[in-house]
Amino acid sequence: MANYGFAKPSARPTAGTSGYRLQDEDAAALSGGGFRWESQFERSWEALAEDEEGRLAGAVGRLEQARKRRHRLAAAALLPGGGGRASKLGMMRHLLLCLDCSETMGLADLKPCRLAACLSAMRNFVSGFFDQNPIGQLGVLLTRRKLAERVTELTGNPRRHLDALKDLAQAGSGKTARPEGEASFQNLLEMAYDTLGPLPGHACKEVLVLVSALSTCDPGDIGATISKLAKARIRCSVISLSADIRVLRKLAQATGGTYSVPLDAVHLSDIMSSFLPPPASAPDPALIKMGFPYSAGQDGQEQPGSQQDVIRICACHGTVLSAGATAHACPQCACLYCELPVDCRICGLSLASAAHLARSYQHLFPLKAFAEVTLAASTGCCGCGDRLGASTEAYQCSDCRSHYCIDCDRLLHDSLHSCPVCLQTLSVKTTIAT
């Protein structure tokens, strides 16, 4: 068996691994200055149980193992061979990430406070989203002081969202979000509707709302807004940090979204990551005209007749492109863009690079779910080479019958989307054929 010897993926949950953390003083400022003894009792000991020898280490390991398995099961259910998976996916995702920034966001039941935890979960979500949906677009809204505010426009550039979210979280950035006032979900949803409503039928329109408040302060009838959203087929999902709120559950039900209440930070990130793969329901099937822009950089093909010292202005931001920068020109109208994917401002053509489309393939031709088997004899994991003891759980590729440990299984399905042993056999075959 081949051993590819790649490093083991991190065993920790995704929250907080992005290398970005709130400073302690920020956390204190955001959490609204509540005293430690006023906050919730944490019964972390209740989750632990001693094993037969009275040690905790084994129990912790088992907990970790159970968590991994749960994650694997949830992921595998979506894969062919693992469970049902709709044949039609909404690949052109347009998702608005909405954040409630009302007073209750300052509560400290998530650490360091709800707002900080949500912002960090959102950052993880943004990176994951563009990883899995390269031709998707994202926008960020928030509500506070009974108003809705737009943080970022609907765009396919992760950088901008990440920067905006970082500004929101960082103290002294000038744009720091402080939990204040009441939330107005009607205003928020109206703004989402204004953004998503005009999009064409083939676009998959989604709204994901992170809610902390228990009530909403609206200028009108939120029921009308909900039916408007349902009619426009905008799928609204709600993650409520507090409890089950009637009107928001109605929103989720009416628009075909989900309603979930996370119990803790890990659960929150689990729920968030369930929104990463494209949703099963298909929008109107349509052939979409797409353009592959050519690169209009310093040394690339220039437009005929243009001169070196012409000032080039990027159409998406209206900024001057520096002399050495690469720009992407629309094949139809030659308009310049500094980033992809984007819809051309002039002729409306969807511009994407071939790499984006190729990365979207992972959902169309995913790696099949591995079967869970109990090993008869001890063997090595085909990924990391660790020993897999006899009568332990292992995961078997259905094509090449090679065994993997749970960490490698997750890595292959989450990031690599291919089985290395199968690939090797394939390349051997091609070599022989040629």
Next chain:
Amino acid sequence: MKLNVDGLPVLFPYEYIYPEQYSYMVEFKRSIDAKGHCVLEMPSGTGKTITILSLTVAYLHHSPDHVSKLVYCSRTVPELEKVVEEMKTLFDYYTKNGVTLNLTGMALSSRKNLCINADVLEGNAGDGRSIDSACHQLTASFVRDRRRHAIGRAGADVESAPPGCQYYEEFDAHGRENAAPILHLKAYGRRKGLCPYFFARYSMSTANIIVYSYHYLLDPKISELVSKQLPKSSIVVFDEAHNIDNVCIESMSVTLSRRSLDRAQLGLNSLQNRVREIKQQDAAKLQEEYNRLVNNLREAQSARETDLILANPVLPDQVLREAVPGNIRTAEHFLAFLRRFLEYLKLRLRVVHVVSESPAAFLRDCSERVCLDRKPLRFCHERLRSLLATLEVAESPELGSLFRVANLATLLATYLRGFCFLVEPFDDRAPTVINPIMHLTCMDASIAVRPVFARFQTVLITSGTLSPLEMYPRILDFRPVNMVSFTVTLARQCICPMIVAKGNDQVTITSRYESREDPAVMRNYGSLLLEMARVVPDGLVCFFPSYLYLETIFAAWYEQKIIDQVQKYKLVFIETQDAQETSIALYNYQRACENGRGAILLSVARGKVSEGIDFDHHLGRCVIMFGVPYVYTQSRILKTRLDYLREHFHIRENDFLTFDAMRHAAQCVGRALRGKTDYGIMLFADKRFARADKRTKLPRWIQENLSEAVLNLSVDEAVQISRRFLKQMAQPFTRQDQLGVSLLTLEQLRDIEMQRRYANEAG
């Protein structure tokens, strides 16, 4: 689902059954087999109605000679409608399974709910009493006679005849051969042009299942008219019966103020004029009545001997055996007699101190001062009714007051025990305003209900909150063959009862009389409300022991700016004594819960809200009981009743008060949970709830969830528990999770039944 309950095949119209429903059927069937009465408690929202209906329908179907009728009594119109709908589902299910039922059902309601005559409804919209009298003016037999004569004389000139009700006429002409539908009686009546009210009353004699309100059976004035035809082999079900003793007492009590005495005087005058008129025109009629009275009420007695009439508690047997006494046989004498009695009552009302005396003392005083004997007084009610029939006078509000006076006389003279005559010169709350009121209070709930227990073979008393069960047989004076309290099997712990005993500053919170005005207690109650408003989504319902306390504490909260803070999170609505105002508040409360603003309803235990309104799902995620809802103990009526209970039933005052407070507390908090998918927090905010004597009087299904750890919480601890509970409950919950635990299919039921049988055999 086809069940086999102890040998009886029962069709149950749903695919799944709750385990407690099955046990309920088993216990209920045992009582029917034993031909005895029973008391069964099962939590609300577990489908009591359909359980009772499907068992009794199966019984009626399979052994009609054993049980011939089911009389289902409930309290409010919406509850009755729910029963009718369930019955319809059940009947449809029988039809679907190819079983033809020879059973008919019928729901009787008041004229107010059933009348379809536009002329009657127009002037008296919503007012029950005036609709009754309007109907009476159109349909009383003498009115109809007169109309017939007029039409006969005038030939085709119908316009000039006295008005009648076309629906009633149509019913009288053709309605009796039709079979009544159970649902949409009004729509049916409109289509056919029949009067639904009289149609329903008529079908009572043939229907096998009768659904109506308590009063038709318990109120002696109505039951005489409506329920006397019921055979002995009927099953009577009192649903929502936790207040049945109060209903009994109310139906036997009379209250008269100076105003109603004045009105009675007016009625008397008009009667006197009428008698004078008739005497000039048609003296023979009065003579005829006199002769009839000489022959006394023997007819009524013969009817009773053949066991057709339900015993009338107002008109006990010995009354019927005697002739109407001579001094009230003629109309003028009787009216003079009544006038004297009325003057005497007016005299009694002129007091400066509270007077409380027994009926015997009253009668002696009466005969000494105005020379009115006990015996003629006893016949007042019957005699007045007979006179009205002779004089052909339709009922009116003035006569209603006169009837109350006659009723008072009859009750006083009939029952020497169990009643108390009480005159209060002023209201306790306004001791400076003279507003004398006269009460004749019944202290013994068993008087009104005794005929029901004596007559019917099986009477079922059931409700969601009947604990402690042994109290009901004692105060209603009957001997049950079966008393069971069912718990509720839950797939998840969906109720969260807690007792909050202290505030965050460790000050004990209680609504005890001595510490009610304590600002620390009020502040802590306020902070409890505020904290819960911040944690609980959508609807939050609060109950207070009395309107007075609600007003005081609200004023204090207003001053302490607590209300301002609460309104940031939720809108605040208040129940008042005005029914109209309360229903507007309720409507807006529901709207605020519906559209996500969130709302708080401040209401009063024993009020309209605590009895009839369900706060299911988001409408009541949390119920807070501020203080123990003791009844107003300074009331003289209550004091006399307590004395009576102690002397005759050996129930200690404190026991009864606690029992009464706890059944109302349970009733209030029970509003939050209306089904198994529902969930709610139940907060008891008073230290006294934690004591064993209070706690053990809660229904079993609440007690089981009330662990030792939550008996003495402070406000912030309660908030933490609630927060965790609400998150837990918001997790996805499907039917799959319930199956096998709180929801059983037929196979699972069989398994469990088999297990139980084995266990029984082994034991």
